[in-house]
Amino acid sequence: MAENATPERKETLVKEAGQDSTDKETFRKLAEEKRKAAARKRRRKKIVKWSILSVVLLAIAAGITYWVYNLFFVEEVIPDMTAFSYRGPFQSAVSGYGQVKANKTEAVTVMAKGELLELLVQEGSYVMEGDLLYRVDDSEVRQAILVKQDELAEIQASLDAIYEKIAKLDVYAPFGGKLLDVKVSMGDVVGEGTELATLVDDSRMRLRLYFSYGYEDEIRVGQKARVSIPATMSVVEGSVDKIEKVRRVT
Incomplete structure (x- = not known):
C-alpha cells in the first residue's frame, strides 16, 4: 500500500511515522523521568525517616549516657543553706532516784487534856485551812481559866494600886496660888502623908463668921456682903458662899 502511494504521500507517511517515533520517545523519557522522580522522592522520605530515627536514638542514648554519668561519676552538689546561730547558757541534765x-506534813495534836467529844473527819478526808477536825471537852480548862481570872483580878487590883502610888510620887499644884511654909529641902526622905508646904490662893479670900440663929431668915447663899478690913482700912465686896448650921459649944 505504501509502495503504490505518491511521493508526496510517502513523504507525509514518513513524517507521520517519524512523528510517532518522536512522540513515543518523548513519552518514554517522560515516564522515565517520572519514575526517577518518584524513586528520588522515596529515597528522600527514607532518608528523612532514618534521619529522624537516628536523631531520636541519639537523643535517647545521650540521655541515658548523661544519667549514668551523673549517677556514677558526677559528685552531687549540695546547695548552700543559710542558718543562724544563737549564743546561750550551757545546760546539762543530772538524773537520780x-x-x-x-x-508539807504536820501532826495534828491536842493542846489540852480532855475527853474527845466529837470526831468530825475520818481518814482520807480533804479539809480546808480552819476547818474543825476534833472537839475535846473543855470543862476542866474552863475551870482553870476561872481560877486564873480570880487570881488575875487580885493581881490587877494590886497593880492598879501600885500605879496609883507611882502617879502620886509627882506632886502637882491643885490650883494656882502662892507656896508658903515650905517644910522640906532637896535630898530629904519623905513618907506617905508628909506635909511639904502650904499653897495659898489669896486672889480670893474666905471669911468664916458666926451669927446667931436669930438672923437665920435674913442670911442666904448668894447674898451680897461687904467686908471691912481694919488693917488696911479698906472695904471689899463679897457674897455668901455657904451656910452651915452648927451648934456652938461654950
Missing part, C-alpha cells in the same frame, strides 16, 4: 513525799 528518790522517794516523793508531800511538801
Whole structure:
C-alpha cells in the first residue's frame, strides 16, 4: 500500500511515522523521568525517616549516657543553706532516784487534856485551812481559866494600886496660888502623908463668921456682903458662899 502511494504521500507517511517515533520517545523519557522522580522522592522520605530515627536514638542514648554519668561519676552538689546561730547558757541534765513525799506534813495534836467529844473527819478526808477536825471537852480548862481570872483580878487590883502610888510620887499644884511654909529641902526622905508646904490662893479670900440663929431668915447663899478690913482700912465686896448650921459649944 505504501509502495503504490505518491511521493508526496510517502513523504507525509514518513513524517507521520517519524512523528510517532518522536512522540513515543518523548513519552518514554517522560515516564522515565517520572519514575526517577518518584524513586528520588522515596529515597528522600527514607532518608528523612532514618534521619529522624537516628536523631531520636541519639537523643535517647545521650540521655541515658548523661544519667549514668551523673549517677556514677558526677559528685552531687549540695546547695548552700543559710542558718543562724544563737549564743546561750550551757545546760546539762543530772538524773537520780528518790522517794516523793508531800511538801508539807504536820501532826495534828491536842493542846489540852480532855475527853474527845466529837470526831468530825475520818481518814482520807480533804479539809480546808480552819476547818474543825476534833472537839475535846473543855470543862476542866474552863475551870482553870476561872481560877486564873480570880487570881488575875487580885493581881490587877494590886497593880492598879501600885500605879496609883507611882502617879502620886509627882506632886502637882491643885490650883494656882502662892507656896508658903515650905517644910522640906532637896535630898530629904519623905513618907506617905508628909506635909511639904502650904499653897495659898489669896486672889480670893474666905471669911468664916458666926451669927446667931436669930438672923437665920435674913442670911442666904448668894447674898451680897461687904467686908471691912481694919488693917488696911479698906472695904471689899463679897457674897455668901455657904451656910452651915452648927451648934456652938461654950
